[in-house]
């Protein structure tokens with residue numbers, strides 16, 4: 404399970420990121436894909452050239468770099484979230500379409516486009532094909548959230564019914580089921596409020612709120628995808644104005660904490676703990692990637708502007724998981 408999110412500051416800067424909830428690691432680390440980086444497309448065999456510098460958390464499998472979430476230097480961002488049981492990809496290339504493997508969707512969008520509106524248009528021309536990177540790595544069953552510097556967001560899903568692109572008015576995304584279902588489900592929770600309820604009288608008994616937070620009684624507190632969607636959408640809808648970039652990063656990670664998978668809470672069928680292995684936040688205006696891991700709560704920061712991207716090789720950074728303390732005495 405995973406949660407993705409975008410928020411906007413009072414001066415219209417957008418921050419985008421996610422919790423990565425997983426029972427394993429995928430050799431992830433922050434990667435910068437420079438313009439002019441080349442890779443071989445597994446569907447067509449063609450060599451693809453990356454056009455815009457991209458930064459995000461990813462991995463390299465058989466010389467093929469692929470991202471879990473990333474942004475480009477123009478402030479377009481995308482995250483892939485698990486959509487197992489619903490995602491369906493074509494078995495063969497479809498004629499007349501630009502055929503792409505699902506794990507390449509992020510770099511396709513970020514290499515070529517600047518806004519969500521452009522991606523919405525371009526996506527009509529693509530098809531998603533079940534072509535694994537290699538025989539040991541099955542194709543990831545994902546759906547995607549994309550956001551840009553204007554704050555506009557969409558969700559892209561491909562099921563047996565085809566590719567669907569939804570406008571995302573709530574700026575959040577989790578896992579199953581489909582995005583339209585999550586949106587409908589929010590109607591069940593419109594009673595939630597950050598303000599506690601007023602007095603009421605039941606028969607001859609006067610009732611009053613027992614204190615702060617009682618307006619949120621009934622919010623689903625569990626780790627399930629549907630419940631995390633409600634929680635994060637509720638908080639996002641009620642954030643007071645954010646007045647600086649620092650405040651935005653802090654608020655972002657605190658929001659992700661509210662939907663975090665904590666050890667002891669959820670296990671896979673194989674008995675492996677599913678937890679938030681890392682949380683990320685991206686400053687879309689400045690190209691800065693922030694991340695924190697389950698065991699290292701310090702925020703690590705990588706600024707794409709500090710790297711020379713005049714190279715054709717992937718630039719990668721060690722994934723820091725060891726706790727580091729700030730000893731005050």
Ligand SMILES: C[C@H](CCC(=O)NCCS(=O)(=O)O)[C@H]1CC[C@H]2[C@@H]3[C@H](O)C[C@@H]4C[C@H](O)CC[C@]4(C)[C@H]3C[C@H](O)[C@]12C
Nearest residue numbers: 404405424425429469470471483484485506541542543
């Ligand atoms: C599962 C991950 C999404 C997080 C999430 O929703 N987890 C839920 C886990 S569970 O259902 O509840 O068990 C996704 C996000 C990015 C994915 C990875 C990236 O797409 C990169 C490659 C792509 C390859 O096709 C598969 C391996 C892989 C390394 C992917 C493994 C996995 O599918 C990842 C890590």
